[in-house]
Amino acid sequence: MKSQKKLLAKTASDILDLPEIDVLSAIEYPPQPELGDLAVPCFRFAKALRKSPQSIAEQVADGLAKSGLFAKVATAGGYVNITLNRVAVATETLQTVQQDVESLFSSRRGTGQKAAVDFSSPNIAKPFGVGHLRSTMIGQAIVRMLKMDGYEVAGVNHLGDWGTQFGKNIAAYLRWGDEETVKKNPVRELFHLYVRFHQEAEQNPALDDEARAWFKKLEDGDEEATRLWKWFIGESLKAFQQTYDLLGVSFDHYLGESFYNDKMQAVIEELGNKGLLVESEGAEVVDLSEWNMPPCIIRKSDGATIYATRDLAAALYRHDELGASHLIYVVGSEQSLHFAQVFKVLELMGRPWAQNCRHVAFGMMKYNGERLSTRRGKVVYLEDVLDRAIHEAKSIIEQKNPSLANKDDVARMVGIGAVVFNDLKSYRMHDVDFRYEDVLNFDGETGPYVQYTHARACSVLRKAEEAGLAVPTALGAAELSDVEWRLVYQIGQAGEIFERALDEFDPSLISRFVLDVCHAFNRFYHDSPILTAEGDVRALRLALTDAARIVIRQALYLVGVEAPEAM
Numbered sequence: 001m002k003s004q005k006k007l008l009a010k011t012a013s014d015i016l017d018l019p020e021i022d023v024l025s026a027i028e029y030p031p032q033p034e035l036g037d038l039a040v041p042c043f044r045f046a047k048a049l050r051k052s053p054q055s056i057a058e059q060v061a062d063g064l065a066k067s068g069l070f071a072k073v074a075t076a077g078g079y080v081n082i083t084l085n086r087v088a089v090a091t092e093t094l095q096t097v098q099q100d101v102e103s104l105f106s107s108r109r110g111t112g113q114k115a116a117v118d119f120s121s122p123n124i125a126k127p128f129g130v131g132h133l134r135s136t137m138i139g140q141a142i143v144r145m146l147k148m149d150g151y152e153v154a155g156v157n158h159l160g161d162w163g164t165q166f167g168k169n170i171a172a173y174l175r176w177g178d179e180e181t182v183k184k185n186p187v188r189e190l191f192h193l194y195v196r197f198h199q200e201a202e203q204n205p206a207l208d209d210e211a212r213a214w215f216k217k218l219e220d221g222d223e224e225a226t227r228l229w230k231w232f233i234g235e236s237l238k239a240f241q242q243t244y245d246l247l248g249v250s251f252d253h254y255l256g257e258s259f260y261n262d263k264m265q266a267v268i269e270e271l272g273n274k275g276l277l278v279e280s281e282g283a284e285v286v287d288l289s290e291w292n293m294p295p296c297i298i299r300k301s302d303g304a305t306i307y308a309t310r311d312l313a314a315a316l317y318r319h320d321e322l323g324a325s326h327l328i329y330v331v332g333s334e335q336s337l338h339f340a341q342v343f344k345v346l347e348l349m350g351r352p353w354a355q356n357c358r359h360v361a362f363g364m365m366k367y368n369g370e371r372l373s374t375r376r377g378k379v380v381y382l383e384d385v386l387d388r389a390i391h392e393a394k395s396i397i398e399q400k401n402p403s404l405a406n407k408d409d410v411a412r413m414v415g416i417g418a419v420v421f422n423d424l425k426s427y428r429m430h431d432v433d434f435r436y437e438d439v440l441n442f443d444g445e446t447g448p449y450v451q452y453t454h455a456r457a458c459s460v461l462r463k464a465e466e467a468g469l470a471v472p473t474a475l476g477a478a479e480l481s482d483v484e485w486r487l488v489y490q491i492g493q494a495g496e497i498f499e500r501a502l503d504e505f506d507p508s509l510i511s512r513f514v515l516d517v518c519h520a521f522n523r524f525y526h527d528s529p530i531l532t533a534e535g536d537v538r539a540l541r542l543a544l545t546d547a548a549r550i551v552i553r554q555a556l557y558l559v560g561v562e563a564p565e566a567m
């Protein structure tokens with residue numbers, strides 16, 4: 001849907017003969033609703049037009065009034081304040097929502113392009129902690145937003161399934177592990193063994209040699225090492241899959257680090273041929289000092305390849321084999337330097353699409369205010385958090401609505417929704433704190449609050465249906481009250497917010513948007529009788545309720561939260 005803001009920008013830029021984009025970026029939302037719905041501050045055009053802001057404002061106001069597109073136009077000093085035509089805007093907005101809600105959000109800017117999104121990417125034999133939740137859910141939201149914007153998307157799980165730690169895992173398992181315990185609880189048991197290995201190796205450094213020897217065997221294709229490694233991966237994946245199922249997350253490709261074992265030689269050769277490799281303390285590196293970065297290590301002094309080499313091979317694979325022109329990596333900010341180095345090396349290798357590589361970083365997840373670290377084994381398992389959230393959601397539902405049908409199903413949606421929404425509601429780069437009481441608070445800015453608002457709209461519409469009242473597809477002549485208008489106005493911002501959320505790769509803008517829509521809907525709901533109203537007024541209110549329901553549901557879908565119809 002073309003937003004009113006864009007319509008205003010286009011009309012005003014024609015009047016002033018200035019680029020539309022300059023006017024668009026100047027447009028503001030007035031601080032008080034009495035001033036109008038949109039404002040054009042003219043101060044910044046004074047220099048280019050060599051006129052005073054006041055006279056520019058008058059010129060704009062004059063032209064806008066003549067256009068007949070807006071209900072009221074007034075100047076105040078260098079500002080033009082514009083009041084929109086409520087009925088016309090509501091009619092268009094509600095129609096768009098009913099006919100094709102995706103077009104309310106997206107103008108399909110990505111049509112014909114393909115993006116690969118690397119997200120979640122946990123490490124095998126290490127716990128999938130609440131910290132990994134961020135990459136998983138931000139990544140999933142970005143995948144959904146890109147798809148809705150017309151991109152073809154490959155969601156890739158770059159599993160950490162290779163590296164020297166597997167030598168440790170094997171050594172520890174053979175010393176202290178047993179098959180049954182691992183099978184029963186693979187991730188925990190393997191991690192437990194890994195932590196024990198670190199503790200014992202502090203007293204007994206010979207263990208490290210043992211681990212190194214096992215990793216060497218694995219690299220050389222030794223049968224027993226390979227069998228154990230594959231088994232660890234299989235068991236871990238089964239456990240991760242359960243978590244993904246619970247979260248409703250899926251991937252188009254599981255391509256772990258080991259997938260690139262045979263694809264790195266070509267990268268190293270190319271780097272060599274292009275004169276990019278230099279020796280440094282026995283290692284082969286790409287010098288990046290010109291860009292104020294430490295060298296990107298390609299091959300360590302012992303000949304082993306590392307993380308960056310794999311990422312170079314993976315990037316080439318995603319571009320050349322998967323056909324992606326945009327490569328997106330949703331990974332914590334502690335890896336910012338790594339990705340800056342990888343992208344720079346791709347550029348030096350003569351890949352212009354390195355421009356379209358993007359590291360989407362995010363803040364830390366704190367659990368009741370504490371940071372988590374895996375090294376010392378202090379870890380909060382995501383599955384435990386999700387189980388407890390579901391459990392607590394269930395007891396809240398038992399209290400509030402004991403006769404609800406499918407309580408278990410709803411408790412799952414609410415418990416998971418609470419955890420996920422909490423993760424996606426603060427700005428991507430901010431740290432996220434996690435507390436059950438906060439995330440499950442039905443009155444706070446939470447997932448359950450949004451879900452509850454959606455269920456409330458569904459309930460009104462169910463009652464309307466029972467009473468034989470249809471949701472109208474066209475609006476009658478009813479004027480919109482201020483609260484009704486706030487709801488339409490809020491919904492009408494979907495397109496602008498969606499574009500910004502995608503440009504900034506920040507799903508939290510969608511979460512804030514849906515909270516705003518819910519606030520506006522709840523104010524409307526408390527202020528305006530719906531079913532007991534009559535004629536055009538009731539029709540308008542039913543249509544608004546339906547639109548709010550559809551928009552909330554769609555926005556929740558984007559951030560990966562389910563919307564139960566009753567709760």
Ligand code: ARG
Pocket residue numbers: 118120121122123158159160311314329331
């Ligand atoms: N496995 C890594 C970790 O947990 C994240 C991998 C991110 N993706 C990548 N292509 N490097 O830290």
